[in-house]
Amino acid sequence: MPRNSREWIAVLWPAFVAACVLEIVVFAAFDPHDLNAFGISIEADRDAVYSIAFFAFWAITAATGVVTWSLSRSADEINRWQRRVPVTLPLPGNPPNPDYRGPNPPPSVPPSDGAA
Numbered sequence: 001m002p003r004n005s006r007e008w009i010a011v012l013w014p015a016f017v018a019a020c021v022l023e024i025v026v027f028a029a030f031d032p033h034d035l036n037a038f039g040i041s042i043e044a045d046r047d048a049v050y051s052i053a054f055f056a057f058w059a060i061t062a063a064t065g066v067v068t069w070s071l072s073r074s075a076d077e078i079n080r081w082q083r084r085v086p087v088t089l090p091l092p093g094n095p096p097n098p099d100y101r102g103p104n105p106p107p108s109v110p111p112s113d114g115a116a
Contacts, residue, residue, distance in 0.1 A: 002069060011065040019058035026053065 002008045032049035044052075 002066070007069065011069055012062055015058055015062035015065045018061040019054055022057045022061070023050065023054050026057075 002011055027050065032044070032046045032053075035049075
């Protein structure tokens with residue numbers, strides 16, 4: 001989920017605009033009293049149907065915005081709270097592990113004089 005107000009606004013504002021456009025398109029073609037919900041005629045006031053539909057459209061477009069936001073994050077942003085576990089120390093006589101993130105050189109390996 002977005003963490004701060006800028007990220008929420010980046011999701012909710014386009015969702016609001018999309019819900020407005022969707023409301024105009026849907027109700028330009030359909031009258032709320034002509035719609036049937038699962039075979040049951042909707043007998044509510046037109047304004048109530050417009051309002052409920054708008055908030056439903058806004059919720060759906062906001063949900064797609066949150067999914068898009070979450071899929072656009074980098075791996076570093078997703079994993080930034082995970083503690084990095086150092087890779088095990090290399091054993092003496094074995095080649096050094098390139099993934100080792102500890103002190104350089106590792107404490108169990110004596111420093112070499114440069115001769116192999």
